[in-house]
Amino acid sequence: MFTxxxxxxxxLVLALAGAGCSGGTSGSGGAAKTGGFTVAVAEPxxxxxxxxxxxxxxxxxxxxxxxxxxxxxxxxxVQAKSVTSTDARHWTIELRSGWKxxxxxxxxxxxxxxxxxxxxxxxxxxxxxGQLAGIEGYAALNPAKGKPKAKTLSGVKVVGATTxxxxxxxxxxxxxxxxxxxxxGFYPLPKAAFTDPKGxxxxxxxxxxxxxxxxxxxxxxxxVKAYAAYRGTRPxxxxxxxxxxxxxxxxxxxxxxxxxxxxxxxxxxxGQAKADFGDRLYTYDAPALExxxxxxxxxxxxxxxLRKALSMxxxxxxxxxxxxxxxxxxxxSLTPSSEVGAETDICDACAFDQAAAKKLLKEAGGWSGELTxxxxxxxxxDELYKxxxxxxxxxxxxxxxxxxPTADWAxxxxxAFAGKITGLNHSHWGALYPSMxxxxxxxxxxxxxxxxxxxxxxGDVDKLLQQADTASDTASAAKLYNDAQKRVLQDFPVIPxxxxxxxxxxxxxxxxxxxxPADIELSRISVVG
Amino acid sequence: MTYLVRRLLEALLVFFxxxxxxxxxxxVLPGDPIAALAxxxxxxxxxxxxxxxxxxxxxxxxxxxxxYLAGLFHGDLGTDFSGRSVAEQMADRxxxxxxxxxxxxxxxxxxxxxxxxLAALRQGTWTDRxxxxxxxxxxxxxxxxxxxxxxxxxxxxxxxxxxxxNTDGWPTSYLLPALCVAAFGLASVSRLVRAEVIENLRAxxxxxAVAKGLTRRRVVGVHVLRNSLIPAVTYLAIDLxxxxxxxxxxxxxxNLPGIGQLLFQAIRAHAGPTVVGVSTALILIFLxxxxxxxxxxxxxxxRIRHD
Numbered sequence: 001m002f003t004x005x006x007x008x009x010x011x012l013v014l015a016l017a018g019a020g021c022s023g024g025t026s027g028s029g030g031a032a033k034t035g036g037f038t039v040a041v042a043e044p045x046x047x048x049x050x051x052x053x054x055x056x057x058x059x060x061x062x063x064x065x066x067x068x069x070x071x072x073x074x075x076x077x078v079q080a081k082s083v084t085s086t087d088a089r090h091w092t093i094e095l096r097s098g099w100k101x102x103x104x105x106x107x108x109x110x111x112x113x114x115x116x117x118x119x120x121x122x123x124x125x126x127x128x129x130g131q132l133a134g135i136e137g138y139a140a141l142n143p144a145k146g147k148p149k150a151k152t153l154s155g156v157k158v159v160g161a162t163t164x165x166x167x168x169x170x171x172x173x174x175x176x177x178x179x180x181x182x183x184x185g186f187y188p189l190p191k192a193a194f195t196d197p198k199g200x201x202x203x204x205x206x207x208x209x210x211x212x213x214x215x216x217x218x219x220x221x222x223x224v225k226a227y228a229a230y231r232g233t234r235p236x237x238x239x240x241x242x243x244x245x246x247x248x249x250x251x252x253x254x255x256x257x258x259x260x261x262x263x264x265x266x267x268x269x270x271g272q273a274k275a276d277f278g279d280r281l282y283t284y285d286a287p288a289l290e291x292x293x294x295x296x297x298x299x300x301x302x303x304x305x306l307r308k309a310l311s312m313x314x315x316x317x318x319x320x321x322x323x324x325x326x327x328x329x330x331x332x333s334l335t336p337s338s339e340v341g342a343e344t345d346i347c348d349a350c351a352f353d354q355a356a357a358k359k360l361l362k363e364a365g366g367w368s369g370e371l372t373x374x375x376x377x378x379x380x381x382d383e384l385y386k387x388x389x390x391x392x393x394x395x396x397x398x399x400x401x402x403x404x405p406t407a408d409w410a411x412x413x414x415x416a417f418a419g420k421i422t423g424l425n426h427s428h429w430g431a432l433y434p435s436m437x438x439x440x441x442x443x444x445x446x447x448x449x450x451x452x453x454x455x456x457x458x459g460d461v462d463k464l465l466q467q468a469d470t471a472s473d474t475a476s477a478a479k480l481y482n483d484a485q486k487r488v489l490q491d492f493p494v495i496p497x498x499x500x501x502x503x504x505x506x507x508x509x510x511x512x513x514x515x516x517p518a519d520i521e522l523s524r525i526s527v528v529g
Numbered sequence: 530m531t532y533l534v535r536r537l538l539e540a541l542l543v544f545f546x547x548x549x550x551x552x553x554x555x556x557v558l559p560g561d562p563i564a565a566l567a568x569x570x571x572x573x574x575x576x577x578x579x580x581x582x583x584x585x586x587x588x589x590x591x592x593x594x595x596x597y598l599a600g601l602f603h604g605d606l607g608t609d610f611s612g613r614s615v616a617e618q619m620a621d622r623x624x625x626x627x628x629x630x631x632x633x634x635x636x637x638x639x640x641x642x643x644x645x646x647l648a649a650l651r652q653g654t655w656t657d658r659x660x661x662x663x664x665x666x667x668x669x670x671x672x673x674x675x676x677x678x679x680x681x682x683x684x685x686x687x688x689x690x691x692x693x694x695n696t697d698g699w700p701t702s703y704l705l706p707a708l709c710v711a712a713f714g715l716a717s718v719s720r721l722v723r724a725e726v727i728e729n730l731r732a733x734x735x736x737x738a739v740a741k742g743l744t745r746r747r748v749v750g751v752h753v754l755r756n757s758l759i760p761a762v763t764y765l766a767i768d769l770x771x772x773x774x775x776x777x778x779x780x781x782x783x784n785l786p787g788i789g790q791l792l793f794q795a796i797r798a799h800a801g802p803t804v805v806g807v808s809t810a811l812i813l814i815f816l817x818x819x820x821x822x823x824x825x826x827x828x829x830x831x832r833i834r835h836d
Contacts (some may be wrong), residue, residue: 053566122579125579129573130571142573143575246784246790250692250693250781251784253680253692256681257691406560410797413561413565414561417561430570449571450571
């Protein structure tokens, strides 16, 4: 009677078994033979470093940075031999000689000048452009109107094959930190990048520990091989395969199945990641801050006590445990601890204290009407802001608190830039180099890229930041940056929530996964299984 | 001949109308595509301006559409915001969607019709009830729940299928996603076929055929089945058009870089040329599918004629 279904399911089982075999062998066998491992990445928009906004993982192994920072904040030189200045404005970068691009071309001061000029030239439309804004001559390449007359940065001078002189528009003690790996705009380019820009964008030739032997295949990826002539620290594996994923949740599942060795963990998986991966889960505080901005120009939000009351009504560690599986770190300052010299535990109003919050709100005259929290939809932030809204409602007895998503990031950013958000708003600022300068300047000055997140600037803060920028040594600069953030905290213009995190999950085929201030270090990973 | 020319001219008008409407729809989407391009780290204003100029984003709608059409007459389907050619992307992605769609469609047709006939012939027995329970389950579980569950259970836990990607090629990489895509259609087809077969089994011509001494096999296999397939064929043809449109969710979950994913990403990025290019191709496919339905139906039932 049920012959048909039985034979059907038998056929299915056979098909499944066949699939399982071929899938299994090609996965593990391939990795073991080459001594390499596989990394899940998002599809990059471009692979020319100054142009790319998504290609970090690939570019950081294809290129060697001038400077690197270790987890303790100490600077070490990679392609640079030294980066020196007497006045923090005129910098001399000495390159190591004898280093070559993967095509054999020597890495010279000119390779840097060419790359920086191309990145800084506005009509090229390269997204790394803003990273070079501190160099003299940047304004001439980026006029407010019309085409720029100049094509090269007047502040970048090639004075020898391996000597580059850089003049900044104003003194900046943090310039060496700006030359670290995530600032893609500061990598050098060989001549080939200009003779065949289209081809180069798919198959970049760098000066780093790995070289690309076959061009990037759109939506699939490619394999990079260890570059034998690399003069820096040798990488611990012979090859890295980058696999392109449209959805990081899928990459996560693929690591569980052992088809990919390493993937960035998406926020939606934080709650289960510890249980799924145990000690193969790696977390590190990123130089990023998750916070909420307030419309400071609005009368309702002008009382500092109100802003502090809102902040103190949020139980960050409860949210962290409930939603993020405890993987985030509640913010206790404005600058994440991964930034060199950053102080934490200096934000009293970041601690949960319901009684004090209620008291402050009462002193500030209470709250009437609706309080909204606007955040971009589609990024997995819904649970966070629903929880925050709940806490504000319950802990402050505010009648109506609503978490309102926009359709997508594009709509959110348009609203934010046009100043159309009326209540609290989601904000995130990730620094590209591990200096407090990047965070404080980015969020709390008029020149900062995230000024719309905070709507805040202040003369005292500007002055302290400027003093820090001109400081002669790291320690005194750090002290001044910390003074500046303490000054900002007095005004309490934003509600800090968490420090951002880099969180990765791996299979047991690889070891030595280290995450540092510049994100994951793929060249330190070795294949064991 | 004049009929053909008239149809072609009509099609051309339809194309311009539809492409303008779609272009306008991406144009009015809220949010600035260039701002969205850079993520949470804003672009330098000078760069944003340069990119806006490159992509004619500050021009009014009709001028932008004009630029698009001008490119089209030179055989250029345009580029997205990171400079990738729309034609190239479609060429890369169609084969993936085609393989997924045809695999799923094949499963729907063969298994769907098979289960439907089986349930009808064994009406009222527990085979019938099992098929019924299965079809209710398949139609009521949302496709992404099914996909994630199948991925975790069959891919991760049991390791029978590759979890994602198309590195193992067809059919290995496509079986599990195709099964998930096909689940809903398969259930629908089997329900349609079951109902039709039951109805036709009671029809006069079947009684006559049986009375004339035809074997049951021939009665069911030729006469009943042929008459019962019309609604299923209509459903399957329309569904093929839908499947070829790419299944955004399945392609996303299983990381298959197909056409649905491309369209989804393009809409999110507000990339006008990509959206128009892909949607126009999809419209053509739907039109072709509906013609196919008509032809097949007239083959199955000679009384249906298209004059």
